[in-house]
Amino acid sequence: MMTPQVITPQQMQQILQQQVLSPQQLQVLLQQQQALMLQQQLQEFYKKQQEQLQLQLLQQHAGKQPKEQQQVATQQLAFQQQLLQMQQLQQQHLLSLQRQGLLTIQPGQPALPLQPLAQGMIPTELQQLWKEVTSAHTTEETTGNNHSSLDLTTTCVSSSAPSKTSLIMNPHASTNGQLSVHTPKRESLSHEEHPHSHPLYGHGVCKWPGCEAVCEDFQSFLKHLNSEHALDDRSTAQCRVQMQVVQQLELQLAKDKERLQAMMTHLHVKSTEPKTAPQPLNLVSSVTLSKSASEASPQSLPHTPTTPTAPITPVTQGPSVITTTSMHTVGPIRRRYSDKYNVPISSADIAQNQEFYKNAEVRPPFTYASLIRQAILESPEKQLTLNEIYNWFTRMFAYFRRNAATWKNAVRHNLSLHKCFVRVENVKGAVWTVDEVEFQKRRPQKISGNPSLIKNMQTSHAYCTPLNAALQASMAENSIPLYTTASMGNPTLGNLASAIREELNGAMEHTNSNESDSSPGRSPMQAVHPVHVKEEPLDPEEAEGPLSLVTTANHSPDFDHDRDYEDEPVHEDVE
């Protein structure tokens, strides 16, 4: 961690899951990783550019036209300068990274960024080539620079490769017109309208990449711009770098937008359809509810939209972009996914999607255990009677308003079977609580202890934007794979993420305040002592783990009103 290296996603996962780092450290780590990635990208770009230049030189080697000798000379010089400037640029970038504390470069550390320039680029050789070639040098490099120096700032970034970007954008621009807005014309217009809101000028500083020169006012900035960032080779090189950056970002954005669009389309169809198509495949066929309903019906029934948390892509399908949505066609996959990640649905998560589940007879992608746990944890006392659990199910999910015998049986079965559900004898009968120790105990083991599982997690998310480190830790803890930045674009995913964050915040507060919140010592486990404990002999490790209730602070007030505690007597006399 001291010596910055781009760590593998797996390593990142491990770090996150083992939680050996504090959130702050994680954040720093993430930023460092980003910086390093950027650095590597730059290097690659430089390499590419060099290769391109060489290629150009070679290609034009045959058809040399001894013309414009003067131009050749100047361009040759410019070329050399460009090399120098690129090196400078790299160093500047590195410096800025160092300045931000994102990168620490040891003195002895090999100068990463300078290598690509040095290798494969023998100046004399190139000069030779250049000499022979440059006459016909009408590459895009020059065509792209046919702007006034003042113009350059905007044209380079946004319009120097308009064909390319627009090509990328086209398919998506139509989906939501935001991208089409991003045209050079508009930008330059906006500059004219707001002359003092130059994108390269802000907070009295020139925002030219790697510059950061202080400019008292806008006029001095303009002067600086014209003098320091005139149309020269350095600016050109920098511009190209910026172009590359922008293109990559746009590409990424385009991908994400496409994904988002597909998801939204998918969800929209889903959320409206269910009502109009009541039980297309007769879910009521009493028996084999799950098989008929969740596996067969989806063909006509909307697939569960809840894929939100479905980051895994077990099904190899054509439209890779929408893998998460299409995987719902098969019930078992949903099941598998949900139980594997043991999705701890937070109140907020359900709240975000509650309308959908309430109205659409779509099977929620959560296991019974998860749902039961959620139901219990949502209750103020963190305990529910069986009937209350039933009510929660039917209230929250339209899907559970039919085939009661089946899923109720499943609920009872789960309650009895899973150690994490503890039956507690109460004044007015028995209530069910969640043994968080038990519940939390297993999942981390599952994940952290099983490398293959880690491997299976989507690897890219290790480089996601600096998410709240705590959030990531929470995700890891909850066995929820981290999401890529792309995935975060998904509204439902976002919901989940925010829900987790919310949950975590609550948990944090909970721990920080040392349970000194509204109900001190009101832990259900303390409130009533279980009279019935599942025969499971207590594992020695079971008692350990002060994390017990920490992650359960997901009680959402949003749902309090919704709960129908006919008679919530469980205001047990706790003290």
Next chain:
DNA sequence: TCGACGCTAAACAAGT
């Protein structure tokens, strides 16, 4: 192939 896991079905017991 095997074990773990979840879901469903069903039998059974005890209590209301």
Next chain:
DNA sequence: CACTTGTTTAGCGTCG
């Protein structure tokens, strides 16, 4: 007796 609650077993499918 019917119903609810709770336990347990069995079979099946999926996944790693």
